[in-house]
Amino acid sequence: MRKEEVPQDHGIADGLKEVAYAVDEDGRYVRVPSAGWEPKNISNYQAWEEIAKEIQSTRRKVENGEASPLAYHMARNLMDVGLLAQYMGIMRWRVKRHLKPRIFKKLGRDLLKRYASLLKVTMEELLDISLVEDPKIPGRDQE
Amino acid sequence: MKIDFEHRQSAHCENGATAGLISHYGVEMSEAMAFGIGAGLFFGYIPFIRLNNLPLTTFRIAAGSIFKKVSRELGVKYKARRFRDQEQAMRVLDETIAEGIPVGLQTGAWWLPYFPDAYRFHFNMHNLVVFGKEGDNYLISDPVFPEPVVCASDDLRKARFAKGALAPKGKMYCLEEVPAQIDFPKAIKSGIRSATKAMLKYPLPIIGISGIHFLAKRLEIWPAKLGEEKALLYLGQLIRMQEEIGTGGAGFRFIYAAFLQESAAHLEDDRFGEFSQRMTDIGDRWREFAVRAARNCKGRAGADDSFPAMARILMEIADTEEKLYIDLAEAVAS
Numbered sequence: 001m002r003k004e005e006v007p008q009d010h011g012i013a014d015g016l017k018e019v020a021y022a023v024d025e026d027g028r029y030v031r032v033p034s035a036g037w038e039p040k041n042i043s044n045y046q047a048w049e050e051i052a053k054e055i056q057s058t059r060r061k062v063e064n065g066e067a068s069p070l071a072y073h074m075a076r077n078l079m080d081v082g083l084l085a086q087y088m089g090i091m092r093w094r095v096k097r098h099l100k101p102r103i104f105k106k107l108g109r110d111l112l113k114r115y116a117s118l119l120k121v122t123m124e125e126l127l128d129i130s131l132v133e134d135p136k137i138p139g140r141d142q143e
Numbered sequence: 144m145k146i147d148f149e150h151r152q153s154a155h156c157e158n159g160a161t162a163g164l165i166s167h168y169g170v171e172m173s174e175a176m177a178f179g180i181g182a183g184l185f186f187g188y189i190p191f192i193r194l195n196n197l198p199l200t201t202f203r204i205a206a207g208s209i210f211k212k213v214s215r216e217l218g219v220k221y222k223a224r225r226f227r228d229q230e231q232a233m234r235v236l237d238e239t240i241a242e243g244i245p246v247g248l249q250t251g252a253w254w255l256p257y258f259p260d261a262y263r264f265h266f267n268m269h270n271l272v273v274f275g276k277e278g279d280n281y282l283i284s285d286p287v288f289p290e291p292v293v294c295a296s297d298d299l300r301k302a303r304f305a306k307g308a309l310a311p312k313g314k315m316y317c318l319e320e321v322p323a324q325i326d327f328p329k330a331i332k333s334g335i336r337s338a339t340k341a342m343l344k345y346p347l348p349i350i351g352i353s354g355i356h357f358l359a360k361r362l363e364i365w366p367a368k369l370g371e372e373k374a375l376l377y378l379g380q381l382i383r384m385q386e387e388i389g390t391g392g393a394g395f396r397f398i399y400a401a402f403l404q405e406s407a408a409h410l411e412d413d414r415f416g417e418f419s420q421r422m423t424d425i426g427d428r429w430r431e432f433a434v435r436a437a438r439n440c441k442g443r444a445g446a447d448d449s450f451p452a453m454a455r456i457l458m459e460i461a462d463t464e465e466k467l468y469i470d471l472a473e474a475v476a477s
Contacts, residue, residue: 001392001427012261017289019154021175021397023423029175029401031154033289039437043382044261046440047195050376078253078265086306138261 006032011041012048014139041139048137051078055134062129068104070095072129073119087118145275148245150284150291154391154398155203158183159286160247160270161210165219167245168321174286179402180216180330181209182337184395187350188358197380200358202394204341206268206309210247210316212337216330220320226313229304233296236273239317245274245284249314251305257285257292267309273299287389327409332475335406338399339472342464352465359457363450374450378436385433393426400426403471414474421467425460432456 001022017033024030058075061067074084081099085092097103098115116126125131148167153159153174162177178184183203190198214221226232239246252258252269275282280293294302303313342351349357362381365374384394391398400422407415435448435456 001397001423001430014259014261016259016262018287019152019391021154021391021401027420029397029404029419031152031174033152037386039382039433040386042437042441043379043386046376046379047383048261050195083265083307135260138259 003030003032006034007037008035009038009041010139011036011038012044012139045137045140052134052137059129059134062101065101068099068101069127069129070104070115071099072132073115073121073126074099076132076135077119084118088114144241145277145282146240146243146245148272148274148284150274151286152289153286155183155389155395156270156286157206157209157268158398160272161213163272163284163286164245164247164318165213165217165321168318169323170217170321170325173401173405175398175401176331176405177209177213178395178398179338179406180334181211181213182334182341183209184338184399185341185350186352186354186394188354188361189349190361195380197377200381200384202385202390202396207249210270212334213330214318216333217325218322219318221316221318223314223316225311229300229313232303232313232315233300236315237276239315240273240276244317245272247272247316248299248303249311250299250302251307251311252302254298254302254305255285255294256298257288257294265305265307267305267307267311269302331406331409335471335475339468339475342468343472352461352468355457355461355464359454359461362457363454366450375440379440382433382436382440385429393429396422396426396429412474418467418471418474421463425463425467428456428460428463432460 001020003022003024006020006022013036015035017035019031020034021029022032055072055075058067058072062069062072074080079087081092081095085095088095098107112123112126116123119126121132149163151159151163151174153162155174155178158174158178158181161181162172162174165172165177181204185201185204187201188198189201192199213219226235236246236248248271249267250269250271251265251267253263253265255263255269271286272284273281274284274291279296281296281299283292283294285292303311305311345351348354362378365377369377386392386394400419403415403419403422407413407419432453435444435453438444438448
Protein backbone atom coordinates (compact mmCIF):
# COMPACT_ATOMS: atom_id res chain seq x y z
CA MET A 1 0.00 0.00 0.00
CA ARG A 2 1.29 3.44 -0.92
CA LYS A 3 1.15 6.37 1.44
CA GLU A 4 -1.38 8.30 -0.64
CA GLU A 5 -3.59 5.21 -0.83
CA VAL A 6 -4.02 4.95 2.95
CA PRO A 7 -7.80 5.06 3.28
CA GLN A 8 -9.56 7.74 5.28
CA ASP A 9 -13.08 6.31 5.32
CA HIS A 10 -14.79 7.59 8.45
CA GLY A 11 -17.06 5.13 10.18
CA ILE A 12 -16.69 2.57 12.91
CA ALA A 13 -13.55 4.11 14.47
CA ASP A 14 -15.63 7.16 15.33
CA GLY A 15 -12.83 9.67 15.03
CA LEU A 16 -9.97 7.59 16.41
CA LYS A 17 -7.13 7.43 13.93
CA GLU A 18 -5.16 4.22 13.78
CA VAL A 19 -1.67 3.65 12.48
CA ALA A 20 -1.42 2.13 9.01
CA TYR A 21 1.86 1.06 7.42
CA ALA A 22 2.48 2.23 3.88
CA VAL A 23 5.39 3.09 1.57
CA ASP A 24 6.28 6.65 0.57
CA GLU A 25 7.46 7.87 -2.83
CA ASP A 26 10.99 6.54 -2.15
CA GLY A 27 9.67 3.12 -1.23
CA ARG A 28 10.37 3.66 2.46
CA TYR A 29 7.88 2.43 5.05
CA VAL A 30 6.12 5.16 7.00
CA ARG A 31 3.37 5.13 9.60
CA VAL A 32 0.30 6.99 8.42
CA PRO A 33 -2.78 7.83 10.50
CA SER A 34 -5.91 6.29 9.01
CA ALA A 35 -9.48 7.28 9.87
CA GLY A 36 -10.76 3.91 8.70
CA TRP A 37 -11.34 1.73 5.66
CA GLU A 38 -14.63 0.91 4.02
CA PRO A 39 -14.29 -2.93 4.01
CA LYS A 40 -13.50 -2.71 7.69
CA ASN A 41 -16.46 -0.42 8.36
CA ILE A 42 -18.75 -2.81 6.49
CA SER A 43 -17.60 -5.89 8.35
CA ASN A 44 -17.74 -4.15 11.72
CA TYR A 45 -21.23 -2.81 11.12
CA GLN A 46 -22.24 -6.32 10.15
CA ALA A 47 -21.04 -7.56 13.55
CA TRP A 48 -22.70 -4.72 15.47
CA GLU A 49 -25.97 -5.27 13.65
CA GLU A 50 -25.90 -8.92 14.71
CA ILE A 51 -25.36 -7.78 18.29
CA ALA A 52 -28.18 -5.23 17.97
CA LYS A 53 -30.56 -7.92 16.67
CA GLU A 54 -29.70 -10.13 19.63
CA ILE A 55 -30.32 -7.28 22.09
CA GLN A 56 -33.64 -6.37 20.48
CA SER A 57 -34.88 -9.94 20.44
CA THR A 58 -33.93 -10.33 24.10
CA ARG A 59 -35.88 -7.17 24.89
CA ARG A 60 -38.97 -8.68 23.26
CA LYS A 61 -38.52 -11.87 25.24
CA VAL A 62 -38.43 -9.85 28.44
CA GLU A 63 -41.50 -7.85 27.42
CA ASN A 64 -43.33 -11.11 26.67
CA GLY A 65 -42.40 -12.49 30.05
CA GLU A 66 -40.19 -15.23 28.57
CA ALA A 67 -37.01 -13.92 30.20
CA SER A 68 -36.12 -11.76 33.17
CA PRO A 69 -34.76 -8.20 32.78
CA LEU A 70 -31.36 -9.64 33.70
CA ALA A 71 -31.29 -11.43 30.32
CA TYR A 72 -31.62 -8.08 28.58
CA HIS A 73 -28.86 -6.43 30.59
CA MET A 74 -26.61 -9.41 30.02
CA ALA A 75 -27.09 -9.15 26.25
CA ARG A 76 -26.65 -5.39 26.36
CA ASN A 77 -23.29 -5.87 28.07
CA LEU A 78 -22.24 -8.46 25.48
CA MET A 79 -21.98 -11.10 28.17
CA ASP A 80 -23.04 -14.71 28.31
CA VAL A 81 -24.02 -16.78 31.34
CA GLY A 82 -20.46 -17.97 31.91
CA LEU A 83 -18.92 -14.52 31.92
CA LEU A 84 -21.67 -12.99 34.06
CA ALA A 85 -21.30 -15.81 36.58
CA GLN A 86 -17.55 -15.23 36.76
CA TYR A 87 -17.98 -11.53 37.39
CA MET A 88 -20.60 -12.16 40.05
CA GLY A 89 -18.55 -14.90 41.64
CA ILE A 90 -21.52 -17.29 41.64
CA MET A 91 -22.24 -20.57 39.89
CA ARG A 92 -23.52 -20.59 36.30
CA TRP A 93 -26.68 -22.47 37.17
CA ARG A 94 -27.63 -19.71 39.57
CA VAL A 95 -27.28 -17.05 36.86
CA LYS A 96 -29.33 -19.27 34.56
CA ARG A 97 -32.07 -19.39 37.17
CA HIS A 98 -31.97 -15.61 37.52
CA LEU A 99 -32.82 -15.33 33.83
CA LYS A 100 -36.27 -16.71 34.63
CA PRO A 101 -38.77 -13.94 35.43
CA ARG A 102 -40.41 -15.85 38.29
CA ILE A 103 -37.12 -16.37 40.11
CA PHE A 104 -35.66 -12.96 39.30
CA LYS A 105 -38.66 -11.31 40.98
CA LYS A 106 -37.79 -12.95 44.27
CA LEU A 107 -34.09 -12.03 44.33
CA GLY A 108 -32.73 -10.30 47.40
CA ARG A 109 -31.71 -6.68 47.36
CA ASP A 110 -28.01 -7.35 47.89
CA LEU A 111 -27.71 -9.61 44.87
CA LEU A 112 -29.68 -7.18 42.71
CA LYS A 113 -27.40 -4.36 43.82
CA ARG A 114 -24.36 -6.32 42.77
CA TYR A 115 -25.91 -7.05 39.38
CA ALA A 116 -26.80 -3.38 38.92
CA SER A 117 -23.32 -2.17 39.76
CA LEU A 118 -21.64 -4.72 37.49
CA LEU A 119 -23.96 -3.97 34.58
CA LYS A 120 -23.65 -0.21 35.12
CA VAL A 121 -27.34 0.54 35.63
CA THR A 122 -29.40 1.85 38.54
CA MET A 123 -31.57 -0.47 40.57
CA GLU A 124 -34.69 0.91 38.84
CA GLU A 125 -33.18 0.33 35.40
CA LEU A 126 -32.17 -3.19 36.33
CA LEU A 127 -35.76 -4.04 37.22
CA ASP A 128 -37.50 -2.10 34.45
CA ILE A 129 -35.83 -2.27 31.04
CA SER A 130 -38.24 0.27 29.53
CA LEU A 131 -36.03 2.86 31.29
CA VAL A 132 -32.99 1.69 29.29
CA GLU A 133 -32.36 2.38 25.63
CA ASP A 134 -30.75 -0.13 23.31
CA PRO A 135 -27.10 0.80 22.68
CA LYS A 136 -26.32 2.73 19.53
CA ILE A 137 -24.19 1.29 16.78
CA PRO A 138 -20.80 3.02 17.16
CA GLY A 139 -19.75 5.63 14.67
CA ARG A 140 -22.96 5.57 12.71
CA ASP A 141 -24.92 8.79 12.35
CA GLN A 142 -27.92 8.58 14.59
CA GLU A 143 -31.18 9.84 13.18
CA MET B 144 4.40 11.39 39.79
CA LYS B 145 5.18 11.33 36.11
CA ILE B 146 7.90 9.30 34.42
CA ASP B 147 9.51 10.80 31.36
CA PHE B 148 8.14 8.18 28.96
CA GLU B 149 7.85 8.80 25.24
CA HIS B 150 4.43 7.86 23.92
CA ARG B 151 4.37 6.57 20.36
CA GLN B 152 1.20 5.42 18.68
CA SER B 153 1.48 1.91 17.27
CA ALA B 154 -0.69 -0.28 15.14
CA HIS B 155 -0.67 -3.08 17.67
CA CYS B 156 -0.72 -2.92 21.45
CA GLU B 157 1.74 -5.67 22.33
CA ASN B 158 4.37 -4.57 19.79
CA GLY B 159 3.86 -1.02 20.96
CA ALA B 160 4.21 -1.75 24.67
CA THR B 161 7.27 -3.93 24.03
CA ALA B 162 8.98 -1.38 21.76
CA GLY B 163 8.06 1.50 24.07
CA LEU B 164 9.47 -0.13 27.21
CA ILE B 165 12.70 -1.19 25.51
CA SER B 166 13.19 2.22 23.88
CA HIS B 167 12.68 3.82 27.29
CA TYR B 168 15.87 2.08 28.45
CA GLY B 169 17.95 3.60 25.68
CA VAL B 170 17.77 0.95 22.96
CA GLU B 171 15.87 2.51 20.09
CA MET B 172 13.31 0.02 18.87
CA SER B 173 10.48 0.47 16.39
CA GLU B 174 7.18 -1.34 16.55
CA ALA B 175 8.00 -3.21 13.35
CA MET B 176 11.35 -4.36 14.78
CA ALA B 177 9.63 -5.66 17.93
CA PHE B 178 7.10 -7.51 15.78
CA GLY B 179 9.80 -9.08 13.60
CA ILE B 180 12.22 -10.09 16.34
CA GLY B 181 9.24 -11.31 18.35
CA ALA B 182 8.26 -13.52 15.37
CA GLY B 183 4.74 -12.12 15.43
CA LEU B 184 3.83 -13.09 11.87
CA PHE B 185 1.54 -16.08 11.66
CA PHE B 186 -1.53 -17.59 10.12
CA GLY B 187 -4.11 -19.93 11.57
CA TYR B 188 -7.63 -20.82 10.57
CA ILE B 189 -9.08 -22.54 13.60
CA PRO B 190 -12.73 -23.40 12.95
CA PHE B 191 -13.24 -25.18 16.27
CA ILE B 192 -12.35 -22.08 18.29
CA ARG B 193 -15.26 -19.69 18.09
CA LEU B 194 -15.42 -15.98 18.54
CA ASN B 195 -18.94 -14.52 18.52
CA ASN B 196 -20.00 -18.01 17.37
CA LEU B 197 -17.83 -17.67 14.26
CA PRO B 198 -14.58 -19.47 13.48
CA LEU B 199 -11.32 -17.89 14.60
CA THR B 200 -8.74 -16.77 12.06
CA THR B 201 -5.51 -15.32 13.32
CA PHE B 202 -2.77 -13.45 11.49
CA ARG B 203 -0.44 -13.22 14.47
CA ILE B 204 1.21 -15.41 17.03
CA ALA B 205 -0.41 -16.06 20.43
CA ALA B 206 -0.68 -12.98 22.62
CA GLY B 207 2.19 -12.45 25.05
CA SER B 208 4.77 -14.32 23.03
CA ILE B 209 6.11 -11.26 21.18
CA PHE B 210 7.20 -9.58 24.42
CA LYS B 211 8.73 -12.82 25.69
CA LYS B 212 10.64 -13.58 22.53
CA VAL B 213 11.97 -10.05 22.08
CA SER B 214 13.19 -10.01 25.68
CA ARG B 215 14.88 -13.37 25.29
CA GLU B 216 16.52 -12.49 21.97
CA LEU B 217 17.87 -9.17 23.21
CA GLY B 218 18.89 -10.41 26.64
CA VAL B 219 16.46 -8.08 28.39
CA LYS B 220 15.69 -9.06 31.97
CA TYR B 221 12.14 -8.43 33.09
CA LYS B 222 9.87 -9.17 35.97
CA ALA B 223 6.27 -10.23 35.42
CA ARG B 224 3.73 -11.09 38.06
CA ARG B 225 0.05 -11.71 38.54
CA PHE B 226 -2.01 -11.05 41.63
CA ARG B 227 -4.79 -12.62 43.59
CA ASP B 228 -5.51 -9.56 45.67
CA GLN B 229 -6.74 -6.48 43.78
CA GLU B 230 -5.69 -3.94 46.40
CA GLN B 231 -2.21 -5.39 46.49
CA ALA B 232 -2.01 -5.32 42.69
CA MET B 233 -2.74 -1.59 42.68
CA ARG B 234 -0.36 -0.94 45.59
CA VAL B 235 2.54 -2.69 43.84
CA LEU B 236 1.77 -0.74 40.67
CA ASP B 237 1.91 2.52 42.62
CA GLU B 238 5.16 1.57 44.33
CA THR B 239 6.78 0.61 41.04
CA ILE B 240 5.93 3.81 39.20
CA ALA B 241 6.97 5.78 42.30
CA GLU B 242 10.44 4.30 41.74
CA GLY B 243 10.37 5.75 38.24
CA ILE B 244 9.82 2.43 36.47
CA PRO B 245 7.20 2.37 33.70
CA VAL B 246 4.90 -0.64 34.02
CA GLY B 247 3.29 -2.75 31.31
CA LEU B 248 -0.17 -4.08 32.13
CA GLN B 249 -2.42 -6.67 30.59
CA THR B 250 -5.99 -5.40 30.73
CA GLY B 251 -9.54 -6.10 29.62
CA ALA B 252 -10.60 -3.54 27.01
CA TRP B 253 -14.22 -3.60 28.20
CA TRP B 254 -13.43 -1.62 31.34
CA LEU B 255 -11.22 1.10 29.87
CA PRO B 256 -13.39 4.23 29.77
CA TYR B 257 -11.31 6.00 27.12
CA PHE B 258 -11.97 3.24 24.56
CA PRO B 259 -14.42 4.17 21.80
CA ASP B 260 -17.56 2.03 21.92
CA ALA B 261 -16.65 0.28 18.69
CA TYR B 262 -13.65 -1.36 20.36
CA ARG B 263 -15.17 -2.11 23.72
CA PHE B 264 -15.37 -5.88 23.68
CA HIS B 265 -14.65 -8.43 26.36
CA PHE B 266 -11.13 -8.74 25.03
CA ASN B 267 -8.57 -9.44 27.72
CA MET B 268 -5.21 -9.17 26.01
CA HIS B 269 -4.92 -5.43 25.71
CA ASN B 270 -1.46 -4.14 26.66
CA LEU B 271 -0.68 -0.65 27.85
CA VAL B 272 2.06 1.15 29.79
CA VAL B 273 1.45 3.13 32.98
CA PHE B 274 3.93 5.96 33.34
CA GLY B 275 2.54 8.08 36.14
CA LYS B 276 -0.20 8.92 38.59
CA GLU B 277 -1.81 12.23 39.41
CA GLY B 278 -4.29 12.18 42.26
CA ASP B 279 -6.56 9.23 41.60
CA ASN B 280 -5.76 9.09 37.87
CA TYR B 281 -3.18 7.00 36.10
CA LEU B 282 -1.24 8.40 33.18
CA ILE B 283 -1.25 5.78 30.48
CA SER B 284 0.59 5.30 27.24
CA ASP B 285 -1.94 3.17 25.39
CA PRO B 286 -0.13 2.12 22.23
CA VAL B 287 -3.14 2.25 19.90
CA PHE B 288 -4.11 5.82 20.83
CA PRO B 289 -2.55 8.92 19.26
CA GLU B 290 -1.95 10.66 22.61
CA PRO B 291 -1.40 9.51 26.20
CA VAL B 292 -4.64 8.92 28.08
CA VAL B 293 -5.86 9.13 31.66
CA CYS B 294 -7.73 6.44 33.56
CA ALA B 295 -9.29 6.57 37.04
CA SER B 296 -7.83 4.00 39.42
CA ASP B 297 -11.12 2.17 39.98
CA ASP B 298 -11.55 1.66 36.23
CA LEU B 299 -7.97 0.50 35.81
CA ARG B 300 -8.39 -1.94 38.68
CA LYS B 301 -11.46 -3.42 37.00
CA ALA B 302 -9.63 -3.64 33.68
CA ARG B 303 -6.72 -5.47 35.33
CA PHE B 304 -9.11 -7.96 36.86
CA ALA B 305 -11.41 -8.48 33.90
CA LYS B 306 -12.90 -11.96 33.77
CA GLY B 307 -13.40 -14.41 30.95
CA ALA B 308 -11.04 -16.04 28.46
CA LEU B 309 -7.35 -15.23 29.03
CA ALA B 310 -8.17 -13.18 32.12
CA PRO B 311 -5.25 -10.86 32.96
CA LYS B 312 -5.37 -11.55 36.73
CA GLY B 313 -3.66 -8.23 37.37
CA LYS B 314 -0.65 -9.09 35.26
CA MET B 315 2.07 -6.45 35.26
CA TYR B 316 5.55 -6.49 33.78
CA CYS B 317 8.52 -4.20 33.89
CA LEU B 318 12.07 -4.29 32.60
CA GLU B 319 14.92 -4.73 35.04
CA GLU B 320 17.96 -4.71 32.81
CA VAL B 321 18.53 -3.90 29.16
CA PRO B 322 22.00 -4.68 27.80
CA ALA B 323 23.90 -1.70 26.38
CA GLN B 324 25.18 -3.70 23.42
CA ILE B 325 22.64 -5.57 21.39
CA ASP B 326 23.37 -7.91 18.51
CA PHE B 327 20.52 -6.90 16.23
CA PRO B 328 21.52 -9.07 13.23
CA LYS B 329 21.46 -12.18 15.38
CA ALA B 330 18.07 -11.29 16.92
CA ILE B 331 16.59 -10.43 13.52
CA LYS B 332 17.72 -13.71 12.00
CA SER B 333 16.35 -15.68 14.89
CA GLY B 334 13.00 -13.88 14.61
CA ILE B 335 12.78 -14.64 10.90
CA ARG B 336 13.74 -18.27 11.47
CA SER B 337 10.92 -18.71 14.00
CA ALA B 338 8.31 -17.01 11.83
CA THR B 339 9.20 -18.86 8.62
CA LYS B 340 9.30 -22.15 10.48
CA ALA B 341 5.80 -21.56 11.85
CA MET B 342 4.50 -20.60 8.42
CA LEU B 343 6.19 -23.45 6.52
CA LYS B 344 6.59 -26.35 8.88
CA TYR B 345 3.99 -26.20 11.61
CA PRO B 346 2.75 -29.76 12.02
CA LEU B 347 -0.94 -28.89 11.74
CA PRO B 348 -2.84 -28.41 8.47
CA ILE B 349 -4.71 -25.39 9.81
CA ILE B 350 -1.56 -23.34 10.49
CA GLY B 351 0.76 -21.39 8.20
CA ILE B 352 0.72 -21.82 4.42
CA SER B 353 -1.30 -25.03 4.65
CA GLY B 354 -3.72 -23.11 6.87
CA ILE B 355 -4.30 -20.54 4.10
CA HIS B 356 -4.92 -23.41 1.65
CA PHE B 357 -7.30 -24.98 4.12
CA LEU B 358 -9.19 -21.71 4.57
CA ALA B 359 -9.43 -21.25 0.78
CA LYS B 360 -10.94 -24.70 0.33
CA ARG B 361 -13.42 -24.15 3.12
CA LEU B 362 -14.35 -20.65 2.04
CA GLU B 363 -15.22 -21.88 -1.43
CA ILE B 364 -17.98 -24.11 -0.05
CA TRP B 365 -19.26 -21.79 2.70
CA PRO B 366 -22.38 -20.68 0.78
CA ALA B 367 -23.36 -24.27 -0.05
CA LYS B 368 -22.59 -25.55 3.40
CA LEU B 369 -23.80 -22.71 5.61
CA GLY B 370 -26.30 -20.86 3.49
CA GLU B 371 -25.85 -17.35 2.14
CA GLU B 372 -26.48 -15.42 5.36
CA LYS B 373 -24.10 -17.38 7.55
CA ALA B 374 -21.44 -17.46 4.83
CA LEU B 375 -21.45 -13.66 4.83
CA LEU B 376 -21.06 -13.58 8.60
CA TYR B 377 -18.06 -15.90 8.30
CA LEU B 378 -16.63 -13.62 5.64
CA GLY B 379 -17.19 -10.50 7.75
CA GLN B 380 -15.42 -12.07 10.70
CA LEU B 381 -12.48 -12.93 8.46
CA ILE B 382 -12.11 -9.31 7.28
CA ARG B 383 -12.29 -8.08 10.86
CA MET B 384 -9.53 -10.44 11.95
CA GLN B 385 -7.42 -9.32 8.99
CA GLU B 386 -7.97 -5.60 9.27
CA GLU B 387 -9.12 -4.97 12.83
CA ILE B 388 -7.31 -2.38 14.91
CA GLY B 389 -3.83 -3.61 15.58
CA THR B 390 -2.81 -5.26 12.36
CA GLY B 391 -1.45 -2.15 10.65
CA GLY B 392 -3.27 -3.41 7.57
CA ALA B 393 -3.39 -6.69 5.65
CA GLY B 394 -3.16 -8.97 8.65
CA PHE B 395 0.23 -7.67 9.86
CA ARG B 396 1.81 -8.21 6.41
CA PHE B 397 2.63 -4.50 6.04
CA ILE B 398 4.22 -4.28 9.49
CA TYR B 399 6.31 -7.29 8.62
CA ALA B 400 7.34 -5.67 5.33
CA ALA B 401 8.44 -2.61 7.33
CA PHE B 402 10.47 -4.91 9.58
CA LEU B 403 12.16 -6.57 6.58
CA GLN B 404 13.06 -3.15 5.22
CA GLU B 405 14.61 -2.09 8.53
CA SER B 406 16.45 -5.40 8.65
CA ALA B 407 18.13 -4.71 5.29
CA ALA B 408 20.06 -1.89 6.96
CA HIS B 409 20.95 -3.90 10.08
CA LEU B 410 22.09 -6.92 8.08
CA GLU B 411 23.65 -4.79 5.34
CA ASP B 412 21.94 -7.07 2.87
CA ASP B 413 19.97 -5.61 -0.05
CA ARG B 414 18.03 -8.81 -0.59
CA PHE B 415 15.92 -7.88 2.41
CA GLY B 416 14.78 -4.76 0.64
CA GLU B 417 13.43 -7.00 -2.12
CA PHE B 418 11.86 -9.35 0.41
CA SER B 419 10.13 -6.32 1.89
CA GLN B 420 8.71 -5.34 -1.50
CA ARG B 421 7.44 -8.84 -2.09
CA MET B 422 5.74 -8.75 1.29
CA THR B 423 4.14 -5.41 0.45
CA ASP B 424 2.72 -6.94 -2.75
CA ILE B 425 1.36 -9.85 -0.71
CA GLY B 426 -0.25 -7.39 1.69
CA ASP B 427 -1.88 -5.61 -1.23
CA ARG B 428 -3.37 -8.94 -2.35
CA TRP B 429 -4.82 -9.50 1.12
CA ARG B 430 -6.38 -6.05 0.92
CA GLU B 431 -7.84 -6.88 -2.46
CA PHE B 432 -9.33 -10.01 -0.95
CA ALA B 433 -10.91 -7.89 1.81
CA VAL B 434 -12.39 -5.46 -0.72
CA ARG B 435 -14.09 -8.32 -2.58
CA ALA B 436 -15.27 -9.95 0.63
CA ALA B 437 -16.73 -6.65 1.84
CA ARG B 438 -18.61 -6.21 -1.44
CA ASN B 439 -20.25 -9.55 -0.76
CA CYS B 440 -21.20 -8.51 2.77
CA LYS B 441 -22.67 -5.31 1.40
CA GLY B 442 -24.66 -7.20 -1.23
CA ARG B 443 -22.78 -5.62 -4.11
CA ALA B 444 -20.71 -8.53 -5.30
CA GLY B 445 -19.73 -8.47 -8.95
CA ALA B 446 -18.82 -11.43 -11.14
CA ASP B 447 -15.21 -11.36 -9.92
CA ASP B 448 -16.24 -11.45 -6.28
CA SER B 449 -17.69 -14.97 -6.12
CA PHE B 450 -16.58 -17.32 -3.36
CA PRO B 451 -14.54 -19.45 -5.79
CA ALA B 452 -12.85 -16.29 -7.08
CA MET B 453 -11.98 -15.23 -3.54
CA ALA B 454 -10.70 -18.73 -2.80
CA ARG B 455 -8.41 -18.43 -5.82
CA ILE B 456 -6.92 -15.20 -4.46
CA LEU B 457 -6.19 -16.94 -1.18
CA MET B 458 -4.52 -19.82 -3.04
CA GLU B 459 -2.34 -17.35 -4.92
CA ILE B 460 -1.47 -15.57 -1.68
CA ALA B 461 -0.52 -18.88 -0.13
CA ASP B 462 1.78 -19.68 -3.05
CA THR B 463 3.52 -16.28 -3.08
CA GLU B 464 3.90 -16.29 0.71
CA GLU B 465 5.35 -19.78 0.59
CA LYS B 466 8.02 -18.77 -1.94
CA LEU B 467 8.91 -15.72 0.11
CA TYR B 468 9.25 -17.68 3.36
CA ILE B 469 11.44 -20.30 1.66
CA ASP B 470 13.75 -17.56 0.37
CA LEU B 471 13.75 -15.80 3.73
CA ALA B 472 14.52 -19.00 5.61
CA GLU B 473 17.42 -19.63 3.25
CA ALA B 474 18.74 -16.08 3.64
CA VAL B 475 18.96 -16.42 7.43
CA ALA B 476 20.07 -20.05 7.49
CA SER B 477 23.76 -19.26 7.94
